[in-house]
Amino acid sequence: MRASLRLLLPVLAVASATTVHLDARQETPAAPYVPPRTPDGQPDIQGIYNPVGTFYNIEDLEYQSLYQNFKPNPSVRGRSLVVDPPDGRIPYQAWAAEKRKPIDQLHLDPTPEWVDPNAHCWPQGVPRHLNNREFEIFQPPGHVVIFNLAHHTYRVIPVDNSPHIPANIKLWVGDSRGRWEGNTLVVEVSNNNDQTWFDVMASFHSDEMRVTERFTPVGPDRIEYRAVITDPKVYTRPWTFAIHFNRNKDPGAEVWEEACVEANQKNIDLLQRPGR
Amino acid sequence: MTARMVCVLAVAAVWFPSASVGQSPAIPRAADGRPDLSGIWQAATAANWNLLPHAAEKDVPAGLGVVEGNEIPYQPWAAAQQRENFAKRATADPESKCFLPGVPRIMYMPFPFQIFQTPGHIAMAFEYVHAVRRIFMNTPHPEGPIEWWMGDSRGRWEGDTLVVDVVHFTNQTWFDRTGHFHSEGLHVVERYTPLGPNHIQYEATIEDPKVFTRPWTISFPLYRRMEKGLRVLDYECYAFGHERTWHRPPE
Numbered sequence: 001m002r003a004s005l006r007l008l009l010p011v012l013a014v015a016s017a018t019t020v021h022l023d024a025r026q027e028t029p030a031a032p033y034v035p036p037r038t039p040d041g042q043p044d045i046q047g048i049y050n051p052v053g054t055f056y057n058i059e060d061l062e063y064q065s066l067y068q069n070f071k072p073n074p075s076v077r078g079r080s081l082v083v084d085p086p087d088g089r090i091p092y093q094a095w096a097a098e099k100r101k102p103i104d105q106l107h108l109d110p111t112p113e114w115v116d117p118n119a120h121c122w123p124q125g126v127p128r129h130l131n132n133r134e135f136e137i138f139q140p141p142g143h144v145v146i147f148n149l150a151h152h153t154y155r156v157i158p159v160d161n162s163p164h165i166p167a168n169i170k171l172w173v174g175d176s177r178g179r180w181e182g183n184t185l186v187v188e189v190s191n192n193n194d195q196t197w198f199d200v201m202a203s204f205h206s207d208e209m210r211v212t213e214r215f216t217p218v219g220p221d222r223i224e225y226r227a228v229i230t231d232p233k234v235y236t237r238p239w240t241f242a243i244h245f246n247r248n249k250d251p252g253a254e255v256w257e258e259a260c261v262e263a264n265q266k267n268i269d270l271l272q273r274p275g276r
Numbered sequence: 277m278t279a280r281m282v283c284v285l286a287v288a289a290v291w292f293p294s295a296s297v298g299q300s301p302a303i304p305r306a307a308d309g310r311p312d313l314s315g316i317w318q319a320a321t322a323a324n325w326n327l328l329p330h331a332a333e334k335d336v337p338a339g340l341g342v343v344e345g346n347e348i349p350y351q352p353w354a355a356a357q358q359r360e361n362f363a364k365r366a367t368a369d370p371e372s373k374c375f376l377p378g379v380p381r382i383m384y385m386p387f388p389f390q391i392f393q394t395p396g397h398i399a400m401a402f403e404y405v406h407a408v409r410r411i412f413m414n415t416p417h418p419e420g421p422i423e424w425w426m427g428d429s430r431g432r433w434e435g436d437t438l439v440v441d442v443v444h445f446t447n448q449t450w451f452d453r454t455g456h457f458h459s460e461g462l463h464v465v466e467r468y469t470p471l472g473p474n475h476i477q478y479e480a481t482i483e484d485p486k487v488f489t490r491p492w493t494i495s496f497p498l499y500r501r502m503e504k505g506l507r508v509l510d511y512e513c514y515a516f517g518h519e520r521t522w523h524r525p526p527e
Binding site: 145147151165169171172173261262 | 314515
């Protein structure tokens with residue numbers, strides 16, 4: 001082992017010299033990635049992607065690891081997926097901040113009123129359905145369709161300049177209309193209901209929420225995603241949520257069925273356990 | 277044939293010179309020349325209430341049935357099981373729990389669905405509980421045993437007919453509200469044959485040697501929903517009536 005490490009040292013030296021050289025070259029910006037086109041002329045971003053984010057607490061990544069091992073990870077404390085405002089906090093109006101406050105104590109063992117809607121297997125809404133498990137982007141003519149592994153849901157994004165449906169109809173994943181600005185897919189999402197949260201921490205919105213999303217492919221295997229969230233009933237100003245998606249490059253990968261409601265008795269039993 | 281009908285047919289032949297007698301009106305085609313099935317469709321049968329011929333009851337529309345020969349060929353034990361299912365149907369029907377309804381039942385639920393089509397992949401997105409069917413073309417089923425609520429669908433074209441082979445089911449879904457059922461050994465072969473721009477003839481052959489004595493077939497048309505600006509909306513059945521959530525605190 002020791003011998004082979006010594007053998008590697010010159011290689012590492014060369015590698016770091018190369019890195020320096022590459023860094024110098026990056027001063028001239030690389031040409032932006034141009035994706036191939038679908039038969040109907042859309043930039044082709046089809047494929048299966050995994051989001052790199054957190055949906056335990058979008059304002060603080062410390063708790064995401066609770067899903068894996070029930071231990072918070074202090075090394076990422078305070079890191080937020082909210083990129084605007086600069087403090088990384090959702091700009092709640094005072095009443096709204098007050099309303100969600102009990103979750104700070106209850107999130108580890110919530111009473112029924114404070115259970116994450118996601119734990120009921122309900123559709124996760126926009127943008128959360130892109131911030132959980134893997135999903136597939138499919139681009140049949142005139143559309144972008146997203147299929148989620150989690151909860152077997154989907155979202156249809158017509159790319160056709162058609163008007164939104166009547167405002168009084170509220171939907172679990174809203175009503176989406178897309179357009180391409182260069183190679184960026186811009187989606188306006190209206191008609192959202194008020195039943196979804198952005199994470200486990202009761203980060204909520206009203207049924208007046210509108211979302212403007214930007215899906216920008218920055219390379220063949222990576223999409224940068226930004227969502228500007230506007231809801232004058234709940235926030236003091238629009239705010240921006242940002243994550244990215246990495247392509248699943250397994251050959252022949254398919255998104256299969258994940259039943260959720262059909263297998264959710266354990267969650268119901270947990271909520272109704274004696275002493276609860 | 278009356279003289280008047282002959283006259284109408286003659287006029288039709290003049291207006292549509294490419295359509296000879298016995299041929300359907302032109303069907304839309306995708307860029308690869310296959311029939312283009314994309315759009316929003318819905319069945320108009322009472323099959324979800326009962327696959328077989330039945331009279332109306334309160335909240336149950338009457339129906340002539342969709343089963344060829346008007347008989348489901350149960351083995352004796354299975355016929356008894358169906359009668360038991362029928363007796364318990366109010367709570368035992370998986371639809372009453374808002375579970376995924378399986379195939380072919382999803383095809384005749386009284387909700388619209390949208391077909392999206394590319395050469396390698398046809399997808400169906402249903403209004404009912406956001407159910408999804410992914411039909412991958414000319415690929416093998418993954419190796420089982422797998423138990424999926426909606427099964428695993430693999431498609432191929434036979435002329436202008438889309439043929440879909442569906443396996444890997446659970447034994448948890450029913451065919452209708454009267455308790456017609458199957459085992460996890462269910463094998464469904466569906467045939468989607470466009471009759472014109474706005475109609476698809478749907479046929480499904482149902483095979484399950486654990487439950488039935490022979491394969492049997494259902495068929496009905498799928499109709500294109502023609503309303504201007506129509507969209508598939510949502511029906512999140514399982515989310516209705518959850519009064520104990522955060523947004524609806526207990527009184």
